Amino acid sequence: MNEEVELLVFFEDESEPRPFKVHKNGTFTDLLMIISPDRHEEFLITVSGDKVPKERHEHVNGHHGQYAHCHHRSKHGPHRHEHRVEVIVNGTPVEVRYVPQEHGTVLVRRALEESHNSGQQPEKWQLRDEHGTLLDQNKRVSEYKLKPDSKLFLNLKAGGGGGIA
Amino acid sequence: MEALPNYLDPSVSRVKFEKEIAQFKAIQDEYIKRGIWLLKDNYPTAVVAFAKAIAPPCVPFAASIDFTDYDLRPLSVTLINPFTQVPLNFNEVPTHFHRIIPGTAVGPFQQSQPLLMSHTDNKPFICLPGIREYHEHPAHTGDSWLLHRGSGEGSFHFVVENLHRYGVEGIIGYHVAFNVNLQAKPVE
Numbered sequence: 001m002n003e004e005v006e007l008l009v010f011f012e013d014e015s016e017p018r019p020f021k022v023h024k025n026g027t028f029t030d031l032l033m034i035i036s037p038d039r040h041e042e043f044l045i046t047v048s049g050d051k052v053p054k055e056r057h058e059h060v061n062g063h064h065g066q067y068a069h070c071h072h073r074s075k076h077g078p079h080r081h082e083h084r085v086e087v088i089v090n091g092t093p094v095e096v097r098y099v100p101q102e103h104g105t106v107l108v109r110r111a112l113e114e115s116h117n118s119g120q121q122p123e124k125w126q127l128r129d130e131h132g133t134l135l136d137q138n139k140r141v142s143e144y145k146l147k148p149d150s151k152l153f154l155n156l157k158a159g160g161g162g163g164i165a
Numbered sequence: 166m167e168a169l170p171n172y173l174d175p176s177v178s179r180v181k182f183e184k185e186i187a188q189f190k191a192i193q194d195e196y197i198k199r200g201i202w203l204l205k206d207n208y209p210t211a212v213v214a215f216a217k218a219i220a221p222p223c224v225p226f227a228a229s230i231d232f233t234d235y236d237l238r239p240l241s242v243t244l245i246n247p248f249t250q251v252p253l254n255f256n257e258v259p260t261h262f263h264r265i266i267p268g269t270a271v272g273p274f275q276q277s278q279p280l281l282m283s284h285t286d287n288k289p290f291i292c293l294p295g296i297r298e299y300h301e302h303p304a305h306t307g308d309s310w311l312l313h314r315g316s317g318e319g320s321f322h323f324v325v326e327n328l329h330r331y332g333v334e335g336i337i338g339y340h341v342a343f344n345v346n347l348q349a350k351p352v353e
Binding site for chain 1: 293
């Protein structure tokens with residue numbers, strides 16, 4: 001007898017769902033702990049067909065094989081950790097929300113989504129501050145030391161060219 | 166400068182010119198702070214000067230960016246004197262747009278390559294995908310502009326950002342050299 005329940009979870013920044021398995025006696029908190037051990041409190045789960053997020057103590061049993069959506073809490077209302085920063089994406093300014101604990105890659109994906117830049121992979125973009133300093137997207141946004149009026153620049157990496165030095 | 170032949174209805178490239186210049190002007194204060202100064206925008210050409218805030222500040226070059234046939238063909242870049250607007254020869258460009266070669270050692274052994282190139286005619290061009298002079302060079306027939314078009318590469322913003330990044334950001338100061346020789350007077 002199968003002791004696990006599998007849900008196919010869609011994330012905001014991804015087009016394909018990812019499968020996650022929880023013990024049949026597990027709750028949605030257990031599922032969120034598997035998805036994001038450090039930041040599970042920042043997310044909510046809805047199961048396809050439901051408009052209301054699942055209660056965290058509710059058991060996953062009965063949802064085997066169903067599609068679920070993992071949402072950031074900030075999309076469901078103000079969040080005390082949420083900030084906003086202006087990101088100039090290939091010359092077009094967009095306002096992007098972020099949580100300081102998020103990695104730069106998440107902020108970049110969100111900026112590309114907001115500016116409808118889907119032609120290039122996120123890895124092909126470089127994030128810089130106003131002084132032109134290249135920011136490591138694998139660091140947390142809090143490490144960028146952003147101020148309320150900070151602006152970030154997201155530009156495509158230039159391809160190979162040039163001559164021999 | 167030589168007139169470029171038209172492959173595209175100028176009304177099409179004019180619309181794209183006006184759109185991209187409007188996008189630039191929408192955040193022009195940001196560009197000015199960084200030393201990217203739009204001097205002129207008369208279709209099909211935009212002239213942008215590039216400055217660096219060292220002491221005293223310098224304006225090493227400007228670029229005349231031609232939108233003819235854009236974006237069936239990429240933007241064409243001619244480096245010019247920011248004051249006279251005369252095209253610069255290769256040896257008149259004060260910076261050669263050096264870029265770090267990815268994956269090379271960090272520190273004093275870091276390797277770089279110049280993006281500024283020229284042929285025997287001494288006319289400089291920027292050898293970078295997204296710029297017309299790169300794609301129309303015989304050595305790059307395998308890297309067609311049409312593979313890059315519409316992806317964000319080669320936009321007006323992309324071109325000025327990269328001219329600024331490789332042409333200006335690397336400038337850290339002035340190099341002053343003295344030539345000391347013995348002075349002697351004729352003797353009887």
